[in-house]
Amino acid sequence: MSLADMDIRDAFFQEIYNIAMKDKDVIFITADADSFVLRDYKKDFPDQFINASVAEQNMIAVAAGLALSGKKVFILALIPFVTLRCLEHIKVNICSMNLPVTIIGLGAGFGSGIDGPTHHAVDDIAIMRILPEITILNPSDSTLSASCAQIAYQSNSPVYVRLDKGKFPNLYEKDYDYSTGFKIIKPLKEVNIISTGFITKEAVKLAETLEKNNLSVGLIDLYKLKPLNREALLKCFEGAKYLITIEENSIVGGIGTIISELISDNRKAITLKRIALEDKQCFDYGTREWLDQLYGLDQETVSKIVLKELRKCQK
Amino acid sequence: MQNKINFLKMKANWVRKQVLESIMLAGKGHLGGTFSCIDILVGLYYAGILRVDPQHPRWEDRDRFVVGKGHACLAFYHIWIDLGFLDASELENFAKNKSKLGGQLNISTPGVEYNSGSLGHAVGIAAGMALAAKMNAKKYKTIFLIGDGESAEGSIWESAMFASKHKLNNLIGIIDRNRLSVTDVIEEDDGSGRLDCKFEACGWKAINIDGHCFPQILSAFDHLEQLQQPLIIIADTVKGKGVSFMENGIKWHHSIPSREEFELAKRELEREI
Numbered sequence: 155m156s157l158a159d160m161d162i163r164d165a166f167f168q169e170i171y172n173i174a175m176k177d178k179d180v181i182f183i184t185a186d187a188d189s190f191v192l193r194d195y196k197k198d199f200p201d202q203f204i205n206a207s208v209a210e211q212n213m214i215a216v217a218a219g220l221a222l223s224g225k226k227v228f229i230l231a232l233i234p235f236v237t238l239r240c241l242e243h244i245k246v247n248i249c250s251m252n253l254p255v256t257i258i259g260l261g262a263g264f265g266s267g268i269d270g271p272t273h274h275a276v277d278d279i280a281i282m283r284i285l286p287e288i289t290i291l292n293p294s295d296s297t298l299s300a301s302c303a304q305i306a307y308q309s310n311s312p313v314y315v316r317l318d319k320g321k322f323p324n325l326y327e328k329d330y331d332y333s334t335g336f337k338i339i340k341p342l343k344e345v346n347i348i349s350t351g352f353i354t355k356e357a358v359k360l361a362e363t364l365e366k367n368n369l370s371v372g373l374i375d376l377y378k379l380k381p382l383n384r385e386a387l388l389k390c391f392e393g394a395k396y397l398i399t400i401e402e403n404s405i406v407g408g409i410g411t412i413i414s415e416l417i418s419d420n421r422k423a424i425t426l427k428r429i430a431l432e433d434k435q436c437f438d439y440g441t442r443e444w445l446d447q448l449y450g451l452d453q454e455t456v457s458k459i460v461l462k463e464l465r466k467c468q469k
Numbered sequence: 470m471q472n473k474i475n476f477l478k479m480k481a482n483w484v485r486k487q488v489l490e491s492i493m494l495a496g497k498g499h500l501g502g503t504f505s506c507i508d509i510l511v512g513l514y515y516a517g518i519l520r521v522d523p524q525h526p527r528w529e530d531r532d533r534f535v536v537g538k539g540h541a542c543l544a545f546y547h548i549w550i551d552l553g554f555l556d557a558s559e560l561e562n563f564a565k566n567k568s569k570l571g572g573q574l575n576i577s578t579p580g581v582e583y584n585s586g587s588l589g590h591a592v593g594i595a596a597g598m599a600l601a602a603k604m605n606a607k608k609y610k611t612i613f614l615i616g617d618g619e620s621a622e623g624s625i626w627e628s629a630m631f632a633s634k635h636k637l638n639n640l641i642g643i644i645d646r647n648r649l650s651v652t653d654v655i656e657e658d659d660g661s662g663r664l665d666c667k668f669e670a671c672g673w674k675a676i677n678i679d680g681h682c683f684p685q686i687l688s689a690f691d692h693l694e695q696l697q698q699p700l701i702i703i704a705d706t707v708k709g710k711g712v713s714f715m716e717n718g719i720k721w722h723h724s725i726p727s728r729e730e731f732e733l734a735k736r737e738l739e740r741e742i
Contacts, residue, residue, distance in 0.1 A: 212628045217597065218593075218594055218597060219597015219601065247593075
C-alpha cells in the first residue's frame with residue numbers, strides 16, 4: 155500500500171515501526187490505545203513496546219524515567235486524556251527536563267463526535283502551546299503524518315503530535331521540505347485561507363466554492379503550530395489584505411489565535427477573520443460532518459461568512 | 470559495627486545542624502520534613518547503600534535516587550557538598566537572588582536525578598529508570614523517597630501497579646512516614662494510613678522500620694538480590710527529629726525559628742555531635 159493510501163494514523167505508526175527496527179532505544183508506550191499497524195509493532199518488537207494500561211499520568215512519568223536513562227520514547231493515548239488530564243505531568247516530567255518524549259494524541263477535533271465532550275479534542279492546542287519550547291505538529295495527510303514521525307524522532311526535545319483518523323486527500327510529496335512548517339496549497343492572493351489538520355481538505359473545497367463566486371483565494375496548510383515559522387509566514391503575508399483562519403478547534407487558543415498574535419506582534423495591517431468553534435459547551439451527538447455543519451464549519455456556511463466579511467471590508 | 474553506627478549518628482546530627490543554620494540564614498526552608506528523613510539520607514549516602522561517584526555524577530552505572538519530597542533539599546545540598554558533588558560556595562547564596570540552588574531539586578545540580586517540586590511523580594519516574602536498567606541489562610538499583618502526606622497523590626498508585634506488573638525488583642521505595650502533612654495529622658487507621666497493606670495489595674514487598682534506627686535502615690537493604698518484586702520501606706519517623714521542641718510539632722513544617730529557638734536547637738544538636 156502506498157503511503158498516500160494509508161490511514162493517517164497508520165502512516166505515522168508505520169514510520170515509527172521502521173525507526174524502531176533500526177534503533178533499539180526507541181520505546182513505544184500506549185495507555186491501552188490501539189491502531190492497526192501498532193499490532194505489528196507489538197508483535198515484532200515486544201521489548202520496545204509497553205502497554206501502560208489506562209493510567210496516562212503514570213505513562214508520562216515512566217516515559218520520563220526511560221528518557222532520563224537514554225531512551226527515545228513515544229507515548230500514545232486519546233487526545234483529551236494525554237493532554238488536559240496530564241498537563242502538569244507533561245510540564246514537570248517531560249518539558250521541565252527537556253526530554254526526548256513524543257506525545258501522540260489520537261482523535262483530533264470531532265473525530266470521536268458521538269462520544270461527546272469528554273472525547274472531543276478541540277481545546278488541546280490552546281492547552282499544549284502554553285508549554286515552553288514544546289513542538290506541536292498537526293498533519294493533514296498521510297505523507298505528512300509519516301514525516302511528522304521522522305521530525306519527532308530527530309528532535310531531542312518534547313514533541314506533541316495530534317493525529318486524526320481515516321484517509322485524507324494527498325497534499326504533500328515525500329520530498330517536500332518539511333522544515334518549513336506549512337505548505338502553500340493554492341498560490342497566495344489578496345485573500346488567503348489558513349487551515350490545519352482535518353479541515354484543510356475542506357478548505358480546498360471551500361476555495362473552489364469561492365472561486366465559483368468570483369473570489370480567488372490562496373490557501374496555506376499550517377502543520378507546525380509551534381514553534382511557528384514566523385519569518386516565512388510573514389513573507390507569505392506580504393501583499394495579503396485578508397486572512398481567514400479555519401479550524402475544527404475552539405475559537406480560544408487555536409490557529410486563529412496563533413495567526414492573530416503573529417499579525418499584531420509584527421504590526422501587519424491585515425484583516426483577520428477567525429472561523430472556529432464558539433466558546434460554549436457541546437453536548438450534541440452525531441457524525442463529524444453533522445457536528446461541523448451544526449457549528450458552522452461546513453463549506454456553505456463558511457463561504458457565506460467569508461463573502462459577507464469581505465463585502466464588509468470593501469465598503 | 471558500633472563505630473559505624475556512631476559515625477552515622479554523628480554525621481546525621483552534623484547535617485541537621487548545617488540545615489538549621491542554612492534555614493536561619495536564608496529565612497526559608499522546611500525544617501520538620503527535612504529532619505525526619507536525614508537519618509535515612511545519611512544511611513544511604515554514608516553507609517555504601519547508594520553507589521554513586523561524586524566526581525562523575527552522571528556515571529551510567531550509578532544507582533538512581535529519585536526524590537519526591539524535594540523540599541528536603543537542604544539536607545541533600547549539605548550531604549553533596551560534604552561528599553564532593555558540589556562546592557560549598559554554591560550554598561552561600563541560598564534563597565537569595567541569583568542562587569543556583571533553589572528550594573526544590575533541579576537536574577542542573579550534580580546529584581539530582583529529577584526536577585522535584587510537584588508531588589506524586591517520583592514513583593513513576595523511578596519505575597521508568599528501573600525499567601530502563603532491565604532493558605539495558607544494567608545492574609544499578611533505583612531508589613525513591615516520598616512522604617506519607619505525598620502518598621495521597623493518585624498517580625503514586627498508578628505507578629505502584631505498573632512497577633509490580635513489570636516485576637521491577639530493582640526498584641526500592643522509601644516512605645518518610647512522619648505522620649504529619651502541612652496542616653493535618655495522618656492517622657494510621659484512617660483511609661490515608663496502612664501504606665504497607667496498600668503497597669502489598671499492589672504486588673510489592675513491604676517492610677516497616679524505625680527510620681531513625683541505623684541498624685534497621687541499613688538492614689532494610691540486605692538481600693536485595695533475592696527480591697522478586699519492588700520493595701517499599703515504610704520508615705517510621707518523627708517530624709522535626711533531633712530538636713526536642715520541634716519534634717512532632719506541626720508548625721515546624723516550614724516555620725523559621727526565632728533567634729532564641731535557633732540557639733536552643735543548635736545547642737541540642739551540638740550536644741549530640
